[in-house]
Amino acid sequence: MLRLNPEQMAERVAKDIPDGAYVNLGIGMPTKVANYVSGDKLVIYHSENGILAVGPAPAPGEENPNLINAGKQYVTLLPGGCYFDNAESFAIMRGGHLDIAVLGAFQVSARGDLANWATNNDKYPPAVGGAMDLAVGARKLFVVMKHTDREGEPKILEQCTYPLTGTGVVQRIFTDLAVIDVTPDGLQVVELFGSNTFDEVQALTGARLLPPA
Amino acid sequence: MIDKRVISFKEAVADIPDDAVVMIGGFGSSGIPLKLIEALRQHGATGLTIISNNAGVAEEGIASLLRDGLVRKIVCSFPRSAGSIWFEKRFEEGSVELELVPQGTLSERIRIAGAGIGGFLTPTGYGTKLAEGKETRVIDGKGYVLELPLPADFALIRAESGDPWGNLIYNTAGRNFNPMMASAASITIAEVNSIVAVGDLNPEHIVTPGIFVDRLVAEEMHHAQA
Numbered sequence: 001m002l003r004l005n006p007e008q009m010a011e012r013v014a015k016d017i018p019d020g021a022y023v024n025l026g027i028g029m030p031t032k033v034a035n036y037v038s039g040d041k042l043v044i045y046h047s048e049n050g051i052l053a054v055g056p057a058p059a060p061g062e063e064n065p066n067l068i069n070a071g072k073q074y075v076t077l078l079p080g081g082c083y084f085d086n087a088e089s090f091a092i093m094r095g096g097h098l099d100i101a102v103l104g105a106f107q108v109s110a111r112g113d114l115a116n117w118a119t120n121n122d123k124y125p126p127a128v129g130g131a132m133d134l135a136v137g138a139r140k141l142f143v144v145m146k147h148t149d150r151e152g153e154p155k156i157l158e159q160c161t162y163p164l165t166g167t168g169v170v171q172r173i174f175t176d177l178a179v180i181d182v183t184p185d186g187l188q189v190v191e192l193f194g195s196n197t198f199d200e201v202q203a204l205t206g207a208r209l210l211p212p213a
Numbered sequence: 214m215i216d217k218r219v220i221s222f223k224e225a226v227a228d229i230p231d232d233a234v235v236m237i238g239g240f241g242s243s244g245i246p247l248k249l250i251e252a253l254r255q256h257g258a259t260g261l262t263i264i265s266n267n268a269g270v271a272e273e274g275i276a277s278l279l280r281d282g283l284v285r286k287i288v289c290s291f292p293r294s295a296g297s298i299w300f301e302k303r304f305e306e307g308s309v310e311l312e313l314v315p316q317g318t319l320s321e322r323i324r325i326a327g328a329g330i331g332g333f334l335t336p337t338g339y340g341t342k343l344a345e346g347k348e349t350r351v352i353d354g355k356g357y358v359l360e361l362p363l364p365a366d367f368a369l370i371r372a373e374s375g376d377p378w379g380n381l382i383y384n385t386a387g388r389n390f391n392p393m394m395a396s397a398a399s400i401t402i403a404e405v406n407s408i409v410a411v412g413d414l415n416p417e418h419i420v421t422p423g424i425f426v427d428r429l430v431a432e433e434m435h436h437a438q439a
Contacts, residue, residue: 048316049240049389065242066387072241072294083385085392085420086240086266087324090317094337118342125304126313128343129291133317136336167340 002194003147003176011036012193013102013144013174017043024048024093024134026103027071030144033102046098048130050089053081070130093130093137101138103131105145105170107160110207112170112182114143115162128165135166147175147204154206156180156187177201186210216377218408219428222252225402229253229367232260232285236323236394237275238370240266241294244387246371246404248432250274253369254281264288264323264365266316266390270296279303288363290316314363315343320393322363327396327425332361368398372421375405376412379426380419388420395425402428 004012006029014036017023024046025031037043045054047069054069055076063074077083084092092098107115114135118126135141149155156173172190173180178201179191188210189198198211219225226249229235235253239245254277261284268289269276278284279299287309292300303309314322315337325333334357338344348359370391372381381403383391395401403421408431 047386049243049386051386064385066244067385068241068243077385083383083388086316086320086389087393090320094317094335123305125293125301125311127291127293128313128315130316132315132341132343133337136339137317163342164340 001196001200004193009144009174009176013142017100021099022046024098024101028104030102030104031071048089050084050086053078090133093133096137096139098138100140100142101134102142102144105143106162107155107157108143108170108173109160110158110187112168113160114165114170115160116165118163131165135169140171141169142172143170144174147177154204157206217379217426217429218377219430222248222430225428225430226252226256229258231258233258233367234262234365236365236368236398237263237265238391238394240389244371244389244391245274246369247274249369249402249404254278259283260285262286266290267294268292268297268300270294284309286310288312288314290314290319318360320390322360323393323397326362326364327393332359335360365398368394368401370394370403372403372405374407374409375403375429376409376414378411379423379429380414381421382414382418383420392421395421400427401425405429405431407431
């Protein structure tokens with residue numbers, strides 16, 4: 001089977017980010033998506049701590065410890081960008097002003113429930129950050145994740161077994177094997193990578209998939 | 214006459230008692246009042262409840278308060294980060310209570326505490342573990358969770374520049390939680406890089422109106438004293 005590597009997965013997500021979109025990229029792999037958005041598109045990135053029009057990493061020696069992104073990495077501001085406080089930043093999220101959010105996930109359910117903030121291990125201290133606000137607020141929520149976990153267990157399930165971040169919030173899932181939409185009829189496969197077959201992908205999925213049209 | 218300048222970080226935090234609820238501004242490395250936190254650590258008040266987005270990393274800031282055993286409870290959205298060793302240690306040994314709050318709910322609870330609002334309904338967290346035990350309501354088919362204001366006894370905040378009336382401007386994304394916290398505490402103490410004369414800040418640029426600020430300490434004044 002063809003399994004995309006994380007860079008290829010980011011590149012695939014980037015294709016679905018339209019020109020003119022306001023986008024929030026979650027920490028970790030989703031942040032890589034910006035590297036692959038074609039230069040002929042203008043995309044404005046939002047950072048939860050209070051930035052619109054986040055620019056690339058600064059040159060060495062130009063870092064400002066105040067100017068960081070949600071992943072606590074140094075960033076810059078593009079011309080036309082601005083700063084605002086955290087309450088306004090989350091009003092932008094919850095108020096439905098962002099076109100797309102891209103998040104990583106532990107699990108996604110057949111009806112678009114998202115689990116990405118905690119496992120069932122109570123000894124490990126939990127952290128939620130802005131994930132729940134993004135999940136309910138962004139107009140479109142893209143999830144980018146491997147199709148199966150480290151043990152080879154499916155991450156797309158009828159019901160999530162980890163604590164939920166939000167219910168019925170995911171629109172599109174980009175895995176290393178396929179692109180799958182969450183629809184009222186169920187999980188619709190919209191793209192199979194390389195020569196991956198529907199049956200192969202279904203066998204690694206814990207919920208029933210609908211074959212591509 | 215209004216002059217909110219205080220001569221030293223030590224004096225600025227001298228009346229924070231044991232068991233106080235203290236908000237601390239900042240997000241990651243950005244906009245944190247590190248000198249005020251260090252003064253609070255040396256002051257040594259114990260049993261503190263700390264409200265902040267993160268729980269500090271390495272030996273600095275909130276991590277130093279946790280290390281010294283001064284914190285009883287932390288209200289936070291993202292306590293665990295690379296290097297948050299003291300939070301993890303105190304959490305595992307059970308000596309610190311954690312109230313985990315989604316980030317936008319944290320900032321809005323702080324904002325409404327300063328704005329005189331008694332609560333708000335947010336879709337964030339509806340149907341999740343973080344809404345357990347809370348009142349919920351369905352409006353136009355969408356579920357919401359009732360969240361209550363989060364006030365504090367003291368707020369320690371960080372700004373770029375201020376004037377003796379307490380008007381503040383910030384450095385880039387360093388404002389984060391600082392403006393809301395300024396409004397939500399009984400006593401707000403601002404750490405700034407520089408203090409300018411009343412009238413020197415462009416009124417169109419002032420982010421936090423001085424009415425929310427009680428005390429102002431500048432790094433350079435501190436150095437001059439030392």
